[in-house]
Amino acid sequence: MDMISQKIRALAPEQDPLRMGMGWTVEDLAKPQIMVESTFGDSHPGSAHLFELVEEAVGGINHSGGKAARYFATDICDGMAQGHDGINYSLVSRDTIANMIEIHAGATPFDGAVFVSSCDKAVPAHLMGIGRVNIPSILVTGGVMDAGPDLLTLEQIGIYAAMESRGEISREKLTWYKQHACPSCGACSFMGTASTMQIMGEALGLMLPGSALMPATCDDLREVARKAGEQVMRLAALGLKPRDMVTRKSFENAVMVHAAISGSTNSLLHIPAIAHEFGIEFDAEMFDRLHRGAHYLLNIRPAGKWPAQFFYYAGGVPRVMEEIRSMLHLDAMTVTGKTLGENLDELKANGFYDKCDAYCASVGLTWQDIIHPFEDAIGTDGAIAILRGNLAPDGAVIKHTACPREMFRATLNARPFDSEEEALHAVLTHDIRPGDAVFIRYEGPKGSGMPEMFYTSEAISSDKELGRSIALITDGRFSGASTGPSIGHVSPEAAEGGPIALVEEGDLIHIDIPERKLEIVGVKGEPKTPAEMEEILKARRAAWHPKEPKYPSGVLKLFSEHAVSPMQGGYME
Numbered sequence: 001m002d003m004i005s006q007k008i009r010a011l012a013p014e015q016d017p018l019r020m021g022m023g024w025t026v027e028d029l030a031k032p033q034i035m036v037e038s039t040f041g042d043s044h045p046g047s048a049h050l051f052e053l054v055e056e057a058v059g060g061i062n063h064s065g066g067k068a069a070r071y072f073a074t075d076i077c078d079g080m081a082q083g084h085d086g087i088n089y090s091l092v093s094r095d096t097i098a099n100m101i102e103i104h105a106g107a108t109p110f111d112g113a114v115f116v117s118s119c120d121k122a123v124p125a126h127l128m129g130i131g132r133v134n135i136p137s138i139l140v141t142g143g144v145m146d147a148g149p150d151l152l153t154l155e156q157i158g159i160y161a162a163m164e165s166r167g168e169i170s171r172e173k174l175t176w177y178k179q180h181a182c183p184s185c186g187a188c189s190f191m192g193t194a195s196t197m198q199i200m201g202e203a204l205g206l207m208l209p210g211s212a213l214m215p216a217t218c219d220d221l222r223e224v225a226r227k228a229g230e231q232v233m234r235l236a237a238l239g240l241k242p243r244d245m246v247t248r249k250s251f252e253n254a255v256m257v258h259a260a261i262s263g264s265t266n267s268l269l270h271i272p273a274i275a276h277e278f279g280i281e282f283d284a285e286m287f288d289r290l291h292r293g294a295h296y297l298l299n300i301r302p303a304g305k306w307p308a309q310f311f312y313y314a315g316g317v318p319r320v321m322e323e324i325r326s327m328l329h330l331d332a333m334t335v336t337g338k339t340l341g342e343n344l345d346e347l348k349a350n351g352f353y354d355k356c357d358a359y360c361a362s363v364g365l366t367w368q369d370i371i372h373p374f375e376d377a378i379g380t381d382g383a384i385a386i387l388r389g390n391l392a393p394d395g396a397v398i399k400h401t402a403c404p405r406e407m408f409r410a411t412l413n414a415r416p417f418d419s420e421e422e423a424l425h426a427v428l429t430h431d432i433r434p435g436d437a438v439f440i441r442y443e444g445p446k447g448s449g450m451p452e453m454f455y456t457s458e459a460i461s462s463d464k465e466l467g468r469s470i471a472l473i474t475d476g477r478f479s480g481a482s483t484g485p486s487i488g489h490v491s492p493e494a495a496e497g498g499p500i501a502l503v504e505e506g507d508l509i510h511i512d513i514p515e516r517k518l519e520i521v522g523v524k525g526e527p528k529t530p531a532e533m534e535e536i537l538k539a540r541r542a543a544w545h546p547k548e549p550k551y552p553s554g555v556l557k558l559f560s561e562h563a564v565s566p567m568q569g570g571y572m573e
Helices: 004-011 015-020 050-063 085-107 122-133 155-165 171-180 193-203 219-238 248-261 267-277 284-291 309-313 316-323 340-349 352-362 420-428 454-461 530-543 555-562
Strands: 033-038 067-072 112-117 137-141 384-389 392-399 409-417 436-440 471-474 486-491 508-512 517-523
Touching (some): 033 085, 050 112, 137 193, 193 267, 193 316, 248 284, 267 284, 316 340, 471 508
Parallel strands (some): 033 112, 112 137, 384 517, 436 471
Antiparallel strands (some): 508 517
């Protein structure tokens, strides 16, 4: 094996004494050197338990004749960042972690790496880093937390908070919900961005089969981490790098799985950004094309009934892939050194599904209750739609599986706001009426760092009348837990002078999800022809002036200056 670590030792004589200074032996110096990069830290439940998995991976590496080196770049929690400007740091944290991976792997080159992460920005950051540094690598995800009493899960807290603010439940009841929603470590127990991206890691072929979104408290997860450490040594020996395995076919497989699970809309930011790091052009139109006609199978919250820990019980990613097998590229290579099809056949032969069926039986369910069979799909048009029109020339995204059917075609009255705080106040004080289109703008990557509009979307979806009669439209993004008529990633964003910046009170907004349209079709309640609207928007654009940058210094200033469009992935160029 031609090891880069040994070449670097020959070039840099300081390496040996410095490593011996932290306890390495002379024998260790000559072994394959493997980086174990994780987001472990006391930042949130998704990362607080990862050190245990790091140590398992280290054990697998060392036992297999390598020498592991632990590196850390802790992530933040979108949940803890909600309700204040902390959420503006969320997306930029993804790129910052990916940058740290490049720095760690570039400053002291390694022969391979195991990446350990769980959550919204950490998993995509690690996937981006894997593509960027391109050394033999494998991803281990930290699984999902248990549900609380009566299957209480965190995404319900936003709804309960909105109900308490309207006086529909008591403060004491809300406090009880808050104190019981997160009973263990792991990613939040619903099909939000963290759960979705764990699944995407496996669907891309960068994880051991069946290892995505395991319950964080189960022993199987620790075994997977150790096996990952052993497997990365095989990858290093073969010199099998991520870009050798992950191709356009791999990304198409991931999007087909995304459709089957009704994955988070934030994947529209992360998948193109990851593909970019792999040197593969993969834009949002691919999501729309592949989702059309795709079978949606997963009965997991927020769109479904069960908490996300039940996903593994039902057979996880392999079971989903078996159900959509005819739609996948089975010849895609994976970190096992085998193709996707070979992995799936091996799982059937080695009793994987028998163990999963036992887990299902322990909670009184069958796998079909959680992952519907292909022929009994929950829906047959995927989960995501890309909308375009004079309001979003470069596109906007909606998870139509979480949208009321009566809002699939609607013409609404525009209510524009230049911040989420103003919009949320209007919703909670009943200033928003059925038939309104609530706009939250200047919240894109260049405007505010692209925060989630979580509280506003939850306030709307928890209102029985508004949740089925208005739309929420933004150049920001939504939590993976969001439901209701929520349209995000509107591009170009307001800070760049996109049409969303030109919307005025009383404009008529037309939404047509089946036809993939998002258009301004009138002014002050009066319909206009497309030619008339073009002239009106042209005049408004001439009078528009950009806002002063929200962040004059620091990392968010850098992000606002270098981030690409939301529909391109919002990464920094």
